[in-house]
Amino acid sequence: MKTADPTRVIAAARSWLGTPYHDQASLRGGGCDCLGLARGIWREVVGPEPFPIPPYSRDWGETGQREVLADGVRQMMPEVPVQLAGSGALILFRMMPRAIAKHVGILTGPDTFLHAYERLGVIEEPLTPTWRRRIAFAFLFPAL
Numbered sequence: 588m589k590t591a592d593p594t595r596v597i598a599a600a601r602s603w604l605g606t607p608y609h610d611q612a613s614l615r616g617g618g619c620d621c622l623g624l625a626r627g628i629w630r631e632v633v634g635p636e637p638f639p640i641p642p643y644s645r646d647w648g649e650t651g652q653r654e655v656l657a658d659g660v661r662q663m664m665p666e667v668p669v670q671l672a673g674s675g676a677l678i679l680f681r682m683m684p685r686a687i688a689k690h691v692g693i694l695t696g697p698d699t700f701l702h703a704y705e706r707l708g709v710i711e712e713p714l715t716p717t718w719r720r721r722i723a724f725a726f727l728f729p730a731l
Contacts, residue, residue: 588665591632591728593675599631600624600693600701606709610645620645621691622656624703625677628693629663632728637663644689654687657724664726672725673697679724688723 602615609618613626622643626636643655657679660666664677672678672694680690692702700718701711712718 589730590665591675591730593673596628596632596675596693596728597695597701599628600695601711602631603627603703603709604701604711606703608703608705608708611640611642619703619709620705621703624701624709625691625693629728633731650685651687654724656691657688660724660726664729667725667727669722669725672722675728677726677728678722679726680718680721681723682721690721694725 603619603624606616606624607618608620610620611623612618612620613623615627619627622640626640629636660677660679667676669678674694674696676694678692678694678700679688680692681688682690690702692700694700694714695711698714699711700714701709703709
C-alpha cells in the first residue's frame with residue numbers, strides 16, 4: 588500500500604493546533620479529542636472516513652483481551668514497528684501499564700508529537716522518555 592507524504596500529514600496535523608479539547612468531537616477549530624484529531628487528519632489527507640466511529644469510553648485505564656483501537660486502525664492503515672515509526676506516523680499510546688492503547692498522536696519529528704489532550708486541546712510537545720515508553724503501536728496514513 589502506498590503511504591501518504593509525511594510532510595502533508597504533519598501540515599494537516601499542525602492546522603489543528605489550538606483546537607479545544609472536546610470528547611468524541613472532530614471539528615478543526617471547534618473541538619476534538621485525540622481520535623477526532625486523527626479522524627480530521629484522515630479526512631484531509633486520505634478522504635472521507637470509511638465508517639462511523641461508535642461511542643467509546645474515555646477510561647485510559649481500561650483493560651481487556653482486545654486492542655479495540657489498534658484493531659480498528661489496522662483495518663485502514665499499514666502498521667509499522669514502533670522503533671521504525673517516523674514523522675507523520677500515527678502512534679497509539681498505552682497510558683497505564685497493562686491497559687489497552689487508547690490515546691492517539693502524530694509524530695511531527697524524531698522527538699516531537701502532536702495530540703489532543705484534555706484541558707489543553709491540540710498541542711505539539713516533546714516526545715519525552717515518559718511519552719516514548721507509552722507508545723504501543725504505530726501506523727502510516729495511506730495515500731489518496
